[in-house]
Amino acid sequence: xxxxxxxxxxxxxxxxxxxxxxxxxxxxxxxxxxxxxxxxxxxxxxxxxxxxxxxxxxxxxxxxxxxxxxxxxxxxxxxxxxxxxxxxxxxxxxxxxxx
Amino acid sequence: xxxxxxxxxxxxxxxxxxxxxxxxxxxxxxxxxxxxxxxxxxxxxxxxxxxxxxxxxxxxxxxxxxxxxxxxxxxxxxxxxxxxxxxxxxxxxxxxxxxxxxxxxxxxxxxxxxxxxxxxxxxxxxxxxxxxxxxxxxxxxxxxxxxxxxxxxxxxxxxxxxxxxxxxxxxxxxxxxxxxxxxxxxxxxxxxxxxxxxxxxxxxxxxxxxxxxxxxxxxxxxxxxxxxxxxxxxxxxxxxxxxxxxxxxxxxxxxxxxxxxxxxxxxxxxxxxxxxxxxxxxxxxxxxxxxxxxxxxxxxxxxxxxxxxxxxxxxxxxxxxxxxxxxxxxxxxxxxxxxxxxxxxxxxxxxxxxxxxxxxxxxxxxxxxxxxxxxxxxxxxxxxxxxxxxxxxxxxxxxxxxxxxxxxxxxxxxxxxxxxxxxxxxxxxxxxxxxxxxxxxxxxxxxxxxxxxxxxxxxxxxxxxxxxxxxxxxxxxxxxxxxxxxxxxxxxxxxxxxxxxxxxxxxxxxxxxxxxxxxxxxxxxxxxxxxxxxxxxxxxxxxxxxxxxxxxxxxxxxxxxxxxxxxxxxxxxxxxxxxxxxxxxxxxxxxxxxxxxxxxxxxxxxxxxxxxxxxxxxxxxxxxxxxxxx
Numbered sequence: 011x012x013x014x015x016x017x018x019x020x021x022x023x024x025x026x027x028x029x030x031x032x033x034x035x036x037x038x039x040x041x042x043x044x045x046x047x048x049x050x051x052x053x054x055x056x057x058x059x060x061x062x063x064x065x066x067x068x069x070x071x072x073x074x075x076x077x078x079x080x081x082x083x084x085x086x087x088x089x090x091x092x093x094x095x096x097x098x099x100x101x102x103x104x105x106x107x108x109x
Numbered sequence: 110x111x112x113x114x115x116x117x118x119x120x121x122x123x124x125x126x127x128x129x130x131x132x133x134x135x136x137x138x139x140x141x142x143x144x145x146x147x148x149x150x151x152x153x154x155x156x157x158x159x160x161x162x163x164x165x166x167x168x169x170x171x172x173x174x175x176x177x178x179x180x181x182x183x184x185x186x187x188x189x190x191x192x193x194x195x196x197x198x199x200x201x202x203x204x205x206x207x208x209x210x211x212x213x214x215x216x217x218x219x220x221x222x223x224x225x226x227x228x229x230x231x232x233x234x235x236x237x238x239x240x241x242x243x244x245x246x247x248x249x250x251x252x253x254x255x256x257x258x259x260x261x262x263x264x265x266x267x268x269x270x271x272x273x274x275x276x277x278x279x280x281x282x283x284x285x286x287x288x289x290x291x292x293x294x295x296x297x298x299x300x301x302x303x304x305x306x307x308x309x310x311x312x313x314x315x316x317x318x319x320x321x322x323x324x325x326x327x328x329x330x331x332x333x334x335x336x337x338x339x340x341x342x343x344x345x346x347x348x349x350x351x352x353x354x355x356x357x358x359x360x361x362x363x364x365x366x367x368x369x370x371x372x373x374x375x376x377x378x379x380x381x382x383x384x385x386x387x388x389x390x391x392x393x394x395x396x397x398x399x400x401x402x403x404x405x406x407x408x409x410x411x412x413x414x415x416x417x418x419x420x421x422x423x424x425x426x427x428x429x430x431x432x433x434x435x436x437x438x439x440x441x442x443x444x445x446x447x448x449x450x451x452x453x454x455x456x457x458x459x460x461x462x463x464x465x466x467x468x469x470x471x472x473x474x475x476x477x478x479x480x481x482x483x484x485x486x487x488x489x490x491x492x493x494x495x496x497x498x499x500x501x502x503x504x505x506x507x508x509x510x511x512x513x514x515x516x517x518x519x520x521x522x523x524x525x526x527x528x529x530x531x532x533x534x535x536x537x538x539x540x541x542x543x544x545x546x547x548x549x550x551x552x553x554x555x556x557x558x559x560x561x562x563x564x565x566x567x568x569x570x571x572x573x574x575x576x577x578x579x580x581x582x583x584x585x586x587x588x589x590x591x592x593x594x595x596x597x598x599x600x601x602x603x604x605x606x607x608x609x610x611x612x613x614x615x616x617x618x619x620x621x622x623x624x625x626x627x628x629x630x631x632x633x634x635x636x637x638x639x640x641x642x643x644x645x646x647x648x649x650x651x652x653x654x655x656x657x658x659x660x661x662x663x664x665x666x667x668x669x670x671x672x673x674x675x676x677x678x679x680x681x682x683x684x685x686x687x688x689x690x691x692x693x694x695x696x697x698x699x700x701x702x703x704x705x706x707x708x709x710x711x712x713x714x715x716x717x718x719x720x721x722x723x724x725x726x727x728x729x730x731x732x733x734x735x736x737x738x739x
Contacts, residue, residue, distance in 0.1 A: 032721045040717075105714035 016057040023050035037089045037099040041082075048078045111166065116175040116192040119155050119202060119245065122148045124238035130231035138227045142220075145230035146213040149237055153206035160199055168600050171196060174247060181250075188308060193247035196597050200444055201244040201367075201374060204451045208366045209237045211573035215459055216358040218569035219466060229269060229356065236262035240367055244374055248309035249298045252375070256294060256339065259368045260287045266363060267355040279351035286348040290338010294375075297331035300324060314381040322386060329382050329389025332375055333396060340372025340426050343399040347663040349423055350407070353415040357462030360415055365422045366455040370447045373429040377440050380602055384436060393434030394524075398531045401427025403661060405538035409545070410657035412646050413472045414461045417546050418454070421498065424535060425450050431528065432513045435520055437602045441595040442512040445588050449505035452580030453497035459574045460491035463566040464550060468557060474549040475644050476558070481551040483563040486571045488551050490578035495547050497581035499540050499626050502619075505585030510536065512589070515618040529613075533625050540629025548637045556644040 023046055030043030052071045059067025093099045126148035130141045137144070163171045172195035180190040194202065213233060220226045239258025246252040264287075268280025301308050304324040305316035317325060336342065341349035352364045363369070376383065376393060383390045404424030411417040425446070432443035465472060467484055481488045497504040500511060514536065518529030557563070565571070588594040613621075646658075656662055711722065 028724050032717055032724065035717075101716045104716070 013057055013061050016053060016060075020050045020053040020057065023047075023053065035100045035102055037092070037101050040101055041085055041089065044085075045078065045082070048074055111170050111173045113159075113162075113173045113175050113194075115155060116159070116173060116194055116245065117177060119152050119159075119194075119206070120192075120238050120241045122152045122155070123234040123241070127231045127235035127238060130227055130234065135227075141227035142213075142217050142230045145234045146210065146217065148234060149206060149210045149213045152237065152241070153203070153210050156199070156202040156206050159194055160203065163194075163196075163199060171600070186302070186306065188248055188250050190251060191247040191309075192245045192251075193310065194245060195601065197374075197377060197444065197601055198244045200448060200594075200598075201370075202241060204448055205237060205240050205244070205367050208451055208455050208577070209233070209240075209362055211576055212358045212362040212455065212459070215361075215462070215570050215573040216356075218567050219358055219462055220356065223356075225269070229266075232262055232265045232269070233358075233362070236266065236363060236368070240371070243371055247311070249294075249301060249313070250308050252378075253294055253298060256335075256371065257291065259363070259371065260284065260291065260339075263287070263352070263363050263368055266359040267352045269355055269359065273354075276354040279348075279354035283348040283352045286345050287338050290335045290345055290372075293331040293334025293338065297328045297335060300328040300331060304328075310378060313379075317381045317385050320385075325382050325386040326388045329379070329386040330392060332379050332382065333389060333393055336372030336375045336393075336430065337396060338372075339375070340369050340430065341400075341423050342372060342396050342427065342430055343403055346400060346403065346423055347660065347667055349419050350416050350660055353413070353419050357415065357458060357465060360419070361455045361458030361462065364419065365458050366451040369422060369426055370429065370451070373426065373433055373443055373447050376430065376433040377443060380437070380440055383434070390434055390436060394431055394520075394528060395434075397427045397429070397431030397434055398528060399427070400424065401431060401535045402531060402538075403427070405535050405542065406657050407660050408542035409538060410654050411542075412475050412549075414464065414474050414477075414546060414550060415458070415472055417474070417542060418458055418461055421539065421543065422450075422454055424539060425454065425498070428510065428513050428532065428535070431532065432516060435516050435528075438519075439513070439516050440602050441598045442509065442516055444598060445585075445594050446506075446509035446513055448588060448594075449497065449509045449581070449585045452577050452584050453494040453505055456574055456577030456581050457491055457494040457498070459570070459577065460487050460494065463487040463570055463574065464491075464563075466566050466570065467563040468561055471557070471561065474546065475642060475646060476556055477550045478553045478557070478642070479551070479555040480563055484551075484565050486565055487574065490571070490574040491551070492547065493578040494581045495543050497585070498543055499630075500536060500622055501626065502623075503582075503586055505581050505583070507619075508585030508589040511615070511619050511622055514622055515613070515615055518613050518618060529618075533621055536622050537625035537629040540626040541633045544630045544633035545637055548633060549642060553638065553642060556642065 027043045027045075027047035027050060030046065031040050034040055034043065052074050055067040055071045055074070057067070059065060059071075089099060092104060096103060123145075126145045130137050130145060133141070159173065163173070172193065174194070175192045177190040177192065179187070181188040213230070216226075216229065216233065220229050223229065236259060239255050239262055241255070243252055243255030243259055246255055264280050264284040267283050268277050271277040271280065298308055301313050304320050305313055307313060307316060334345070337345045349364060349369070353360050355364070383393065401424045404420045404422070404427055408417050408420035408424060411420055429443040429446050429450070432439040432446065464477065464480060464484065464487060467480075467487075468477065471477070493504070497506045500506040510532075514529060514532040517532045518525050520528055650658075659665065711718075
């Protein structure tokens, strides 16, 4: 099977993730969309690894997973804290930096 | 050359007086005028002493020099602050200190009611000191210091009554127009330094032979501009009439007898430059000829007695400049006319001051008339000055002016005929306007107001007038007896080519001149003595009279040609600065501010729009790379 199909799927997933980040307000959903984009990137890495016939891409994918895991921990902690203090998980409500 | 240590006292005495009176302030009010007069007189005493010493020496030993200090000492360029008293400068020294002292004496009485009399005397002393430095300096640079000094003193004294805005303006006008001339002098010094490497008179005289004629012509023209500025010669003559705003003794001393003759001194002193630059010399003659007619024509139309005399001064100095431009044959006659003019014009100005003193400062001659009976001494002294300026034998002007006319005729060819005719015509016009002044002031019917009480001036005022009148009578005869002055000045001027051709014999010239003078007097008599004079200047006069009343449009000319374009230039420059320079800077600022406030809208605090922007940026980047790679 042609490896470029995986890249198309990766692009599709990334687009879905990106659109989700931009259009959704719920912090949890935005967070999941980010995960989706990261995994789309992972899929690309693995595909390139396959195409090139070496392991660089696979190694990169592991790094991404580790970083993503850490990010999930920190991100969820922030979201939970925001929800506790503001009774809302909407990203638009947390626009205090402007003022 | 003889050296002396006493030359410096000539300058130091009046300078100390000026410093003492200016720094001493009101404390010196009571005796300041006496001190100033005494110092001026003692300076005259030093001058007389120097003259007697000079007379006792042989011709070669006569010039006296004194080195004061090393002034400028840079590499190969050395200028000493030195003084030089030779046959030429002693004439000026005695004129300045002599007439100056007389005018100090006159001013004691004339200015007695002025609460600033002390300041007036301080300025007079400052003037004497600066003028002496001008004529005693042994280099163009020392001369320049004196030159600027007299400019300053003249400015201070013209604007002495500066509470009147018109007078303050007159002093500024004189100062600014003098600056134009001063620029010429500084350029001349620069040319001398650049081409000859020296600025001393002796050095320049020595180098003149080895210097290109072009450089000397340039230097000569610049010196001429300088002389024109200080001596109120065409085209820088416009300030002299307004300079009459100063107190009358100032007009007599500075703007008639001494300072305005500085230009004649400069040209005579620079004879080695002009003798080697015929073009510049020709220009000197032309300027002199133009000015002598210019001043004479203005003089015919003026009703202000001081302005009429000022126009006459301009014209008489035109004679001197013309004579100085005729080369070695003319220098001595220029100086002779300068000396005799110093006597009779100072005398007449003091006479005018005396008339004003008796007439409550009225200057309009149409409001005078019949003053002969009320001011007999003023009339007599003024009348003697009048006869002297006309050139009636045996008065002073006869000797000096006739010599100039004769020399002009003998200048050779067409030039001689033109110059001779101009000087003759000038003599006729001089006779006309001076007779007019005499008739309007002293004879005819009285035209003054009821409340004017004309009276003779006190003896402190008429005594100087009387002494000057004696000078007006005798100086010409004494100076020309056995060619005394010509022989005295002879060693200074190069007489390598004697003009032997005589177009007209002296006796013929005298006859012609006297005929012209008689014609001028006759016209004035017919016009002003046979018919009544209106006490208000008539308005329905010919266009020529109108032009002459406005000083031959000199102010309008200056305004149109220099002042208006200058204003346009400055307003254009200001506008350019405003629009182009400031505009550019402001536009840069506005762009920064505008783009800042436009971009500020992006910082809305919403995370999602930031994310969208990042996404857009990434897409744009990828698209750009894609386009480039494709």
